[in-house]
Amino acid sequence: MPEIDCEDLIALVRNYNPRTNADLIAQAWTYGQRMHEGQFRHSGEPYFTHPAAVAAILTEMRLDDATIITALLHDTIEDTRSTWSDIAGLFGREIADLVDGVTKLTNLQLSGAQSKQAENFRKLFMAMSRDLRVILVKLADRLHNMRTIRSMRPDKQVQKARETMDIFAPLAGRMGMQWMREELEDLAFKVINPEARSSIIRRFVTLQRETGDIIPKITADIRVELEKAGIEAEVFGRAKKPFSVWRKMQEKQLAFSRLSDIYGFRIITRSEADCYRALGLIHRRWRAVPGRFKDYISQPKSNGYRSIHTTVSGRDGTRVEVQIRTRQMHEVAEAGVAAHWAYRDGVPTNNPFAVDPGEWISTLTERFGEEDHDEFLEHVKLEMYQDQVFCFSPKGDVIQLPKGATPIDFAYAIHTRLGNSCVGAKVDGIRVPLWTRLKNGQSVDIIAASGQRPQATWLDIVATGRAKAAIRRSLREQDRSRFIRLGSELTRVAFEHVGRKVTDKALRTAARSLALPDADELLARIGSAELSAQQVIATLYPNLAPPEDEIDARRAVAGLAADQEFTRGPCCTPLPGERIVGITYRGKGVVIHAIDCPVLAEFEDQPDRWVDLHWREGQHPPAYSTALSITIRHDAGVLGRICTMIGQQGANITDLMFEDRKPDFYKLRVEVTLRDREHLHALMTALEAESDVAQVSRIRDSARRV
Incomplete structure (x- = not known):
């Protein structure tokens, strides 16, 4: 986005909100510019170009004045002498609270250690629950930073890109802002795997050279059919983003040449009835691909998204995805939950499909308080990444679940007691295994028995964080005595290994040092693999624990450059004495693989990434x-x-x-x-x-x- 000035920004806001408080925006511009005076970005540009660009991004979603002003001021509390009181005095408490919320989010480390990350995710969602506009500003902030990431250090680029791919892109998608998710993913993909992205783009160019630009041709075909039927509609077409194509190639294990629906088309109609007329017309003109039809108009997503999706074999047999929706549905599809604050002609838009942010955030965070940090983190990530299916209970209630959910997930979505006692299920009246993946529109009837208890194998079957958390809780209660016995045996062996004997006093001391209530809890956690016996030994006898620097990576493997470090591939975990080869990864150093590892086949056409390595001769420690x-x-x-x-x-x-x-x-x-x-x-x-x-x-x- 080119650099803009204050008048440009006000003009962008006036395009959708003629009644905007231009004086207050100008005042915020002047204040922010003055506070950031003398500060510069890594690119050498004046720092205030960044808040201005973030504000401009938010105008694309037609957001209210408070959000635009927050964007202009979002770094003032953190990076300048400005305070919450200063901003509240000049711009009001609402804006001061929003700026303070963005500041707190900026200081969260969302890509650190697992426990810290989980704790900070809780804080992230707490901030969202107070005012979702804080997240909208943060997402726009991250988008502009990713657009200008090339001015950062390479290691910092990789860290920010991974955080974007893992957290901010799926969060934008979950909020319904699919355009932002796609752009964030593609910008991160460009940093994390530039070779793969370039390869996808080259293949697109080759395909276009071989077949011609088919997007305008198919767009014209659709328009002709709509005009014949007298349906007024706009038609747009585009190629999928490189990362979207790459993800499909990885998920489906397909080469680019075998990949279908890499082109997408959108039909924007005047009414819901025209959506279904257009769908019938598309299916009459082109052959529908079985299993690729979704009706999110009759079953909307929780973020308000409504649209009909279908995939058809278009011109010359090319598979294309077609989305059909009305103009109001399209506005929500573009802005997602942010549509609640969108303006048109100086007043908030009265879009019947815009969801209430409070209700949306409560569905996302429901029951998070019941879970520990790690379970919370797992639940959040599942909720953010998964698409959804909608199933019916025997009473006709609609149960919303992530894609890949099973009848066990369905049972836990109704009630924990029903999930715990589930012994079977009927889907559309037919008995099915509990690991069956549910599909849109199916009716599910859970069969329960009072003596049933959750099985450990269910953890590999279920797809929802709620089900996983409930199963783990039940297993911990069921298996506590067994885990204590197993933990006792593991601890005895570990103590004998270092020449010590397990005593009640030693266990009580270790439990107290590890902030656990008693020795039984310590043994139960060792038995359930939540804690290792080695951690207990390290707590009681630090001098007997193996030193952390026992292995020197540069001495263990020969053939590395002076500045290179290695990690062992998790796919084959090579041991000293086995033949190995190294593969270089951006930001990861060298990953070593056994010479017969099947994963190496993926790098056959990238010889520049191979490194000839071997283990050094001599005695290696058991590490x-x-x-x-x-x-x-x-x-x-x-x-x-x-x-x-x-x-x-x-x-x-x-x-x-x-x-x-x-x-x-x-x-x-x-x-x-x-x-x-x-x-x-x-x-x-x-x-x-x-x-x-x-x-x-x-x-x-x-x-x-x-």
Whole structure:
């Protein structure tokens, strides 16, 4: 966006709000300019060009004067001598509170450590619940910063881009501002993976050269059909953004040449009836693609979004997506929840489809208070990322769920007690497995039994944060005594490994140091893998805990440049003694993979990213995490003996998870730290020789990515 002056900004506001308080906007402009005088951006421009640009972005959503003025002043409290009292005295309490809210959000670290991130997400949503306009200013602020990100240091660019991709882009989408989400994603994509983005753009250019620019051709075809039917409508067409195309390629594991509907078209009609007439006309003229029809007019999204989506095979068999909506629906689709504050002709728009921000935020944050920090963070991210499906209860109530939800999610959405006691489900009158993915418009009837309790396997089935939190709570209550027994065994083995004996006093001391109520809670958390026995040892005997700098990355692997660091690929977790190769990643250094790792096939056409590496000769410390799958006989004392055996082999258990439980066997995922390939071979040989072990194998998961 080119640099604008005060008169330009006022003109932009007057375009949709002729009754704007131009004097107050001019006063805010002058005040902000004076406060930021002498400050400059990384690009060398005067700093006030940034607040001015943020305000201009918000005019595109036709927002009220208070929001525009907040944008002009949003950095004054943080970066200048201005205070809340100063702003309240000059511009009123409402604007001062908004500026203060944006300042608090700016200071939140949303991409830090997991616990801190979760705590700050709570603060983010609390700010949203007070006044959603704070988030609108923050999103516009982030959009302008991403548009001008090239003036920042490379490491800072990557950090901001990842934060944008993980938090701000999905938040904009969840609020219904799809255009902003797409632009934020694409700007972040340009920083995080510029090679992939350039590749998509090159392929678009090649496709256009081969087929011609088909967008105006298909647009013209649609207009002709509408005119024949006497339907007044506007028609627009565009190619999807590079990141949107890239995401579909990754999700569907398709090459660009096999990807469908990379073009999108929009029909804006005069009435809802014309939407359905236009839909029938499109389906008569072109063949509809099965399973790609969604009616968000009859079942709107929670942020007010209404539109009909369909995919058809258009000119020359090209698949295209068509969205059909009225002008009022389109305004909400562009502005999302922000449509509540939009103006037209000097008065707030009376758009019947604009949702009440208070009601919207309450649906998003409902029951968050019941969850701990990590569960809250998981719930929020699920809520932000997922699209939605709408299903019906036997009474005809509409239950809104994220895409990919199952009957278990449906049950928990109605009531926690129903979810906990769920034993089966009927979808459209037919009994289905509990892992069935629900679709729009289906009717779901939950079958419950009083003796039923949630199963651990449900955590891998459900898609909603609410269901996951409720299942975990129930499992913790059910399994507490079992976790305490398991925790006791893991702790005993860990203490023996360092030549110490477990005592009640030692456990009470460790619990107190770790801010836990008692020794049982400590053991339960160790048994449920929320805490490791090594953390207890490090708390009680710091001198016996392995030093943090035991491994020097530059000494462990040969072939790295002086300024390069390495991490092991989570897909293959290579060990010393195995043949390895490095792949360079922007902002991540070098990631090493085993030479037979399937993931390497993705980099065959990028030889410049390959680095020839090998492990250094010599004794490596037991510090390399590796996952094993072990199937053991279900009998008293077996698990304890297996844990003891692993310790006797010089390996340390860092995590243990039950993957399957049957009456006669347990299947475990055990993470251990090892020295090298020979250490792994010796451990697996010892386990295979044990009569209580039915099977043992190394876990290598090519689906896990850096």
